[in-house]
Amino acid sequence: MLTPATANDVTDKGDAAGDALVLRHLSKEYRAGVPVLKDINLEIPGSGLTAIIGPSGTGKSTLIRCINRLVQPTSGEILYGGQDLAKLGGAAMREARRRIGMVFQEYNLVERLTVMENLLCGRLGYVSAWRVWLRRFPQRDIDHAFSLLEAVGLAGFENRRADALSGGQRQRVGIARAVMQEPKIILADEPTSSLDPKTSVEIMELLRNLGAERNIPVVVNIHNVELARRFATRIVGMTGGRVVYDGSPGDLTDKDLNTIYGGENWLE
Amino acid sequence: MTVTEALHHDWQRFTLAQKLSRYAFYLASVAALVISLRTIEVIPEFLYDAPTQMADLITRMWPLDWTYLQPTLTALIETLHIATVGTFLAVLMAVPIGLLAARNVTPSAPINLFAKFVFVTSRSVNSLIWALLFVAVFGPGPLAGTMAxxxxxxxFTGKLFAEALEEANMGSIEALTASGASRFSTLLMGYWPQARPAFWSIALFRWDINIRESAVLGLVGAGGIGVALETAMSLLYWDQVAVVLLAIFAVVVLAEIIVTTVRTRLI
Known part of the structure; x- marks a missing residue:
């Protein structure tokens, strides 16, 4: 069950919708001449859950990793908060990254650290390395971490080691870590692909609710079309490194799915 | 044709070329053994004589000269200090160089190569040779031994620490990078927690080796129990030599026990 966020939660509730994210002519080639992303043009508004669907190897992960520059785009612009993220480097890039929360398929927790330490990892962009070393995080961060643990249904787990948790619990920690950044946008790369169907639904609910409470946009790469239909306010379909569908979940037809995934026998 | 026949495929683990090269390797090993047996030139007189010589040595060692225990123990403490301080200094120097050697922490091939060059230099020189060098620098005594x-x-410690860092799960590192963490914070919260058990294990293991290595450093005047051994041996006081050997044996066993106990608690 999903515990609703508590009232004293440190959030940006009541703020106007966040900044829109605009991708212009974004391309990525890992090897010269073999583009993975081909001239992507996309605008993510300041709120709502956008699901990116498409077959494996079509560049969904690359797209989402270009936004926070875990992958360097070959060309194009990533306009966000009045900056072109594609051109940032060094301290400016780190500063931009801390406003972008990210959730991973394999959770990517530091397994040997406790749940609390993993949550505090979300504050590494804000806290000096010296304080990190001594684990002297600001009291505000610790309070925030405790309220988030409660919000994701892991109250009382703060001293458990991450490697002692189940997949669903780990992903909740991963999401809480991203929210600890007080991000203005959340990116999630296949957050449910390693989880069972019931947990997948809970994780999607959590992502949607956290985004809605904070009025920030959530961008989710997802394989499961049903989950995308159920939780997204908007669906982007990709195939072969291009956007081939962009619209509301209600308008997504079998014909569109054929365009995205190819073939038709799988569609019953 | 039946279905089973249609499904029949040949599969072999090695290709013909792989098989031939494996047989060639076996053949070369046997040839090497035969050739070395022919050229080893064992002098039979020494072998026939060996039991008598050993018996003679043992009778000279017995009874043990317990009056030599006092200087032996003093020297033993010095040996423990040499090993412990030496390991501590080594780890202190090995950690930064290990960070430079790990390809994921320092993604620069020339720097990795430089760090690995330092490791090879350190490892290719035997501790007795290092000791001779430092005896020339600091004069005889435990300081030379410690530096050696x-x-x-x-x-040893740097190379293994670098390998432990390279085995870190890069997903966790990616997540910390994505949160805007600086490189130093990523080291503290990403790499270090993952490499920490290996680090302590390596340090303890090296300390264990160093206890044994520092026991012989005295042979070149670099302090420790080796000095006591060298003195007794050159005076042909075999009953004293036996006391020193027994002490070394006891401390090596003790170190082994300590290392095993601490390691099981750490990991």
């Missing part, structure tokens, strides 16, 4: 142990150990 430290410089000899940099390569």
């Amino acid at each position: 142990i430290a410089f000899r150990s940099i390569g």
Whole structure:
């Protein structure tokens, strides 16, 4: 069950919708001449859950990793908060990254650290390395971490080691870590692909609710079309490194799915 | 044709070329053994004589000269100090160089190569040779021994620490990078927690080796129990030599026990 966020939660509730994210002519080639992303043009508004669907190897992960520059785009612009993220480097890039929360398929927790330490990892962009070393995080961060643990249904787990948790619990920690950044946008790369169907639904609910409470946009790469239909306010379909569908979940037809995934026998 | 026949495929683990090269390797090993047996030139007189010589040595060692225990223990403490301080200094120097050697922490091939060059230099020189060098620098005594142990150990501890860092799960590192963490914070919260058990294990293991290595450093005047051994041996006081050997044996066993106990608690 999903515990609703508590009232004293440190959030940006009541703020106007966040900044829109605009991708212009974004391309990525890992090897010269073999583009993975081909001239992507996309605008993510300041709120709502956008699901990116498409077959494996079509560049969904690359797209989402270009936004926070875990992958360097070959060309194009990533306009966000009045900056072109594609051109940032060094301290400016780190500063931009801390406003972008990210959730991973394999959770990517530091397994040997406790749940609390993993949550505090979300504050590494804000806290000096010296304080990190001594684990002297600001009291505000610790309070925030405790309220988030409660919000994701892991109250009382703060001293458990991450490697002692189940997949669903780990992903909740991963999401809480991203929210600890007080991000203005959340990116999630296949957050449910390693989880069972019931947990997948809970994780999607959590992502949607956290985004809605904070009025920030959530961008989710997802394989499961049903989950995308159920939780997204908007669906982007990709195939072969291009956007081939962009619209509301209600308008997504079998014909569109054929365009995205190819073939038709799988569609019953 | 039946279905089973249609499904029949040949599969072999090695290709013909792989098989031939494996047989060639076996053949070369046997040839090497035969050739070396022919050229080893064992002098039979020495072999026939060996039991008598050993018996003679043992009778000279017995009874043990317990009056020599006092200077032996003093020297033993010095040996423990040489090994411990030497390991500490080695680890202190090995950690920064290990960070430079790990390809994921320092993604620069020339720097990795430089760090690995330092490790190879440290490892390729035997601790007795390092000791001779430092005896020339600091004069005879435990300081030379400590430095010899430290410089000899940099390569071992640094190389293994770098390998432990390279085995870190890069997903966790990616997540910390994505949160805007600085490189130093990523080291503290990403790499270090993952490499920490290996680090302590390596340091303890090297300390264990260094206890044994520092026991012989005295042979070249670099302090420790080796000095007591060297003195007794050159005076042909075999009953005293036996006391020293027994002490070394006891401390090596003790170190082994300590290392095993601490390691099981750490990991």
